[in-house]
Amino acid sequence: xxxxxxxxxxxxxxxxxxxxxxxxxxxxxxxxxxxxxxxxxxxxxxxxxxxxxxxxxxxxxxxxxxxxxxxxxxxxxxxxxxxxxxxxxxxxxxxxxxxxxxxxxxxxxxxxxxxxxxxxxxxxxxxxxxxxxxxxxxxxxxxxxxxxxxxxxxxxxxxxxxxxxxxxxxxxxxxxxxxxxxxxxxxxxxxxxxxxxxxxxxxxxxxxxxxxxxxxxxxxxxxxxxxxxxxxxxxxxxxxxxxxxxxxxxxxxxxxxxxxxxxxxxxxxxxxxxxxxxxxxxxxxxxxxxxxxxxxxxxxxxxxxxxxxxxxxxxxxxxxxxxxxxxxxxxxxxxxxxxxxxxxxxxxxxxxxxxxxxxxxxxxxxxxxxxxxxxxxxxxxxxxxxxxxxxxxxxxxxxxxxxxxxxxxxxxxxxxxxxxxxxxxxxxxxxxxxxxxxxxxxxxxxxxxxxxxxxxxxxxxxxxxxxxxxxxxxxxxxxxxxxxxxxxxxxxxxxxxxxxxxxxxxxxxxxxxxxxxxxxxxxxxxxxxxxxxxxxxxxxxxxxxxxxxxxxxxxxxxxxxxxxxxxxxxxxxxxxxxxxxxxxxxxxxxxxxxxxxxxxxxxxxxxxxxxxxxxxxxxxxxxxxxxxxxxxxxxxxxxxxxxxxxxxxxxxxxxxxxxxxxxxxx
Numbered sequence: 001x002x003x004x005x006x007x008x009x010x011x012x013x014x015x016x017x018x019x020x021x022x023x024x025x026x027x028x029x030x031x032x033x034x035x036x037x038x039x040x041x042x043x044x045x046x047x048x049x050x051x052x053x054x055x056x057x058x059x060x061x062x063x064x065x066x067x068x069x070x071x072x073x074x075x076x077x078x079x080x081x082x083x084x085x086x087x088x089x090x091x092x093x094x095x096x097x098x099x100x101x102x103x104x105x106x107x108x109x110x111x112x113x114x115x116x117x118x119x120x121x122x123x124x125x126x127x128x129x130x131x132x133x134x135x136x137x138x139x140x141x142x143x144x145x146x147x148x149x150x151x152x153x154x155x156x157x158x159x160x161x162x163x164x165x166x167x168x169x170x171x172x173x174x175x176x177x178x179x180x181x182x183x184x185x186x187x188x189x190x191x192x193x194x195x196x197x198x199x200x201x202x203x204x205x206x207x208x209x210x211x212x213x214x215x216x217x218x219x220x221x222x223x224x225x226x227x228x229x230x231x232x233x234x235x236x237x238x239x240x241x242x243x244x245x246x247x248x249x250x251x252x253x254x255x256x257x258x259x260x261x262x263x264x265x266x267x268x269x270x271x272x273x274x275x276x277x278x279x280x281x282x283x284x285x286x287x288x289x290x291x292x293x294x295x296x297x298x299x300x301x302x303x304x305x306x307x308x309x310x311x312x313x314x315x316x317x318x319x320x321x322x323x324x325x326x327x328x329x330x331x332x333x334x335x336x337x338x339x340x341x342x343x344x345x346x347x348x349x350x351x352x353x354x355x356x357x358x359x360x361x362x363x364x365x366x367x368x369x370x371x372x373x374x375x376x377x378x379x380x381x382x383x384x385x386x387x388x389x390x391x392x393x394x395x396x397x398x399x400x401x402x403x404x405x406x407x408x409x410x411x412x413x414x415x416x417x418x419x420x421x422x423x424x425x426x427x428x429x430x431x432x433x434x435x436x437x438x439x440x441x442x443x444x445x446x447x448x449x450x451x452x453x454x455x456x457x458x459x460x461x462x463x464x465x466x467x468x469x470x471x472x473x474x475x476x477x478x479x480x481x482x483x484x485x486x487x488x489x490x491x492x493x494x495x496x497x498x499x500x501x502x503x504x505x506x507x508x509x510x511x512x513x514x515x516x517x518x519x520x521x522x523x524x525x526x527x528x529x530x531x532x533x534x535x536x537x538x539x540x541x542x543x544x545x546x547x548x549x550x551x552x553x554x555x556x557x558x559x560x561x562x563x564x565x566x567x568x569x570x571x572x573x574x575x576x577x578x579x580x581x582x583x584x585x586x587x588x589x590x591x592x593x594x595x596x597x598x599x600x601x602x603x604x605x606x607x608x609x610x611x612x613x614x615x616x617x618x619x620x621x622x623x624x625x626x627x628x629x630x631x632x633x634x635x636x637x638x639x640x641x642x643x644x645x646x647x648x649x650x651x652x653x654x655x656x657x658x659x660x661x662x663x664x665x666x
Contacts, residue, residue, distance in 0.1 A: 374635020
């Protein structure tokens with residue numbers, strides 16, 4: 001019997017199905033035991049014991065499958081076929097299938113024995129050595145990530161305040177263990193071990209017990225003294241040998257009648273340092289944040305979608321610790337992303353006044369200053385410095401992708417940045433930055449005409465809730481590949497509101513205008529205009545009429561929109577275009593004058609861009625590029641519906657002047 005035939009027979013006899021049941025059961029059992037171990041007060045080794053039993057049980061289960069499920073049927077079939085061997089062994093008829101089967105049991109048993117050897121050695125015998133004094137119960141010597149906390153020295157000259165030193169150590173220990181940061185060696189444990197060792201050895205070893213017998217990675221030390229009626233606490237964290245100070249915290253001061261105020265403040269600072277010590281970008285902060293602030297801010301950072309509740313968490317973190325720089329940065333980013341530039345600028349001024357004392361903070365502040373000035377080249381330059389420090393930090397990486405594509409239009413650099421972070425195990429459905437990274441990746445692939453890559457990435461996400469925006473790059477890729485984007489609307493599980501559907505149809509129609517032409521694009525505009533009343537967005541309806549060249553109806557729709565918001569720049573721009581297309585230059589001029597009068601701060605070239613579209617409508621090439629250059633120089637972004645994706649500029653896409661616009665910030 002060949003091995004392939006053996007595998008096929010195993011599949012026919014459902015051996016693999018039965019083995020998978022055992023594997024799933026084992027995995028679930030380990031998960032349940034791991035979850036219940038701590039709440040039930042069980043030994044941490046209970047998980048190890050369960051794993052050992054399940055590993056031993058696996059070859060036994062394989063034999064059980066043979067003896068009681070396969071062998072009787074196997075024997076019956078062979079007897080019916082008249083091929084039952086005359087010689088029989090303990091395990092039944094010695095057939096080729098049986099020989100392969102038991103060879104497999106032997107191999108699996110050998111592998112499991114090897115695994116069991118390492119499991120038992122690492123969990124029951126490793127790191128156990130006798131102590132120097134030959135005590136009956138050996139002291140375990142481990143060089144781990146334990147943290148030692150020493151009693152705070154009382155330098156007040158008042159013995160009655162000795163209890164404050166113990167209280168400080170206990171409070172800090174409680175905070176570390178409560179947050180599950182590390183195992184803690186307390187002053188009491190050190191004292192107990194010192195007493196044991198002193199009873200066995202001559203001389204005192206108390207001063208070296210912590211380092212010699214527990215070998216902590218870090219040790220927290222401190223003292224306190226009086227200044228009038230004010231208690232002042234000092235604390236630092238050293239390495240495990242007490243020969244190198246990792247950080248000295250700023251002194252903490254409080255009323256001598258309320259020492260717990262100092263102790264709580266000190267605890268928050270110490271926990272903040274410990275929890276962030278392993279992060280590569282810790283040096284963004286001048287001082288460690290309070291742990292409560294860090295914990296609150298972490299919840300905000302991990303939010304699937306950034307909304308008002310996320311902002312509340314960020315503001316709460318700032319309230320807990322006003323010196324915490326990163327939440328203020330996220331607050332600034334939130335308002336910038338919400339297009340509330342004036343609010344973002346005011347927050348930037350607060351940050352500039354109260355922070356920016358370290359080089360990294362200065363660089364970030366300068367980057368945001370450049371953002372609000374529309375100087376995209378400087379934005380990229382400052383962000384590149386930040387990215388070089390923390391290329392794997394999700395927020396920085398996602399921002400680098402956005403700036404690389406939408407601010408300076410360099411799609412060729414996107415792949416390198418995107419691949420810095422391995423996405424295979426990421427939860428893009430529930431991770432804001434993860435999905436944002438993929439979205440930028442799809443548009444860089446569109447710019448590079450890698451349509452299969454767009455389909456691969458966008459197809460995996462567009463049906464998830466709140467990620468319908470992946471439909472847009474997917475639609476462009478479908479158009480480029482000659483596929484029908486309308487097929488996407490029938491995908492199982494896709495749920496679109498009326499406005500989401502009209503937005504998709506409008507965008508697809510506009511991109512079809514750019515890629516295919518008027519005849520092909522009319523299909524999408526017609527379907528949008530046939531939607532039931534009240535479903536499609538009014539702005540989408542107005543633009544659908546415009547791009548369908550139904551200018552009378554478009555004019556009517558845009559006039560209604562202008563009545564609702566007389567200062568809507570985009571609506572005014574469309575009205576100027578429509579009047580020009582209807583050969584009404586006086587009305588067009590009136591709209592342009594209104595548009596010009598509305599110039600203000602934080603527009604980043606939007607009005608100049610609308611002027612360039614107007615001149616594209618009337619065919620004035622010189623003015624098209626005059627205003628386009630003004631727009632891009634003021635920071636107007638290269639988004640998914642602007643510049644090369646805007647049908648107004650279709651006649652100019654292949655001109656040197658337009659290519660210069662696309663590479664303006666290079």
